Amino acid sequence: MIADALRDAICSGEIPPGAPLKQDEIAAEFGVSHTPVREALKALVSEGLAVLHHNRGCFVSDLSSAVARELMDFRAVLEPKLAGWAIDRLTEANIEHGRQLMMKIDKTSNPLQRLRLAAEFHTVIYTRANRPFFLEQVNRARNNLNRYWLLAWSDQTFPVSTQNEHQKILDLCVARDRAGLTAFIEQHIMTSGE
Structure with missing residues (x-):
């Protein structure tokens, strides 16, 4: 559910390229722990919609x-x-x-x-x-x-x-x-x- 909502927001442009995907904010928005948020972000990274930068966090992938x-x-x-x-x-x-x-x-x-x-x-x-x-x-x-x-x-x-x-x-x-x-x-x- 979290991955679907984030995917829709990214693909519609609601969350723009380069925007941070902050676990704390996403967890609070959906009322869940960090574990399902991490799983959702992993799914988005595997689809190329997000990138993970070591020690910086997860971001919406840039357009190229x-x-x-x-x-x-x-x-x-x-x-x-x-x-x-x-x-x-x-x-x-x-x-x-x-x-x-x-x-x-x-x-x-x-x-x-x-x-x-x-x-x-x-x-x-x-x-x-x-x-x-x-x-x-x-x-x-x-x-x-x-x-x-x-x-x-x-x-x-x-x-x-x-x-x-x-x-x-x-x-x-x-x-x-x-x-x-x-x-x-x-x-x-x-x-x-x-």
Whole structure:
């Protein structure tokens, strides 16, 4: 619970890069001892959202173009695999859910909500791969990347090209075009990241 709350605050920008994550303050805020706070901070460090400096404490990790590139590359390797494993298991209900999420993206002007809906769009497809470990790693990378996307998209609408690409992803899923889908998702991730 503590890790989830801190993760959301970091990924939304509520806790900015470089900010200290003080155990005493976090423990007091949640009404817990230091032990669960230390465990939560370890989880955030393992996800790349925080860094531990010896004798100085834990801090929200800074933003870096090199890290953003690596996260994007990571997603571009794993997500096409997930989509390929999922394609034969997708149902019409999954496709319709994807369409509904696209409509919600179009209706919201909140950048964080758009990012969450876009993540849910991809998760609707990837969940059908039945590879929870892969999906968890992709979601961690996406959460970390949200900090970068919020900077890029906070003052503008969700790129029309991204929504067009989401539609193409659904079309490829409906056509059961595994090769086309996996290649296109890799391209979609890299284009979005650029």
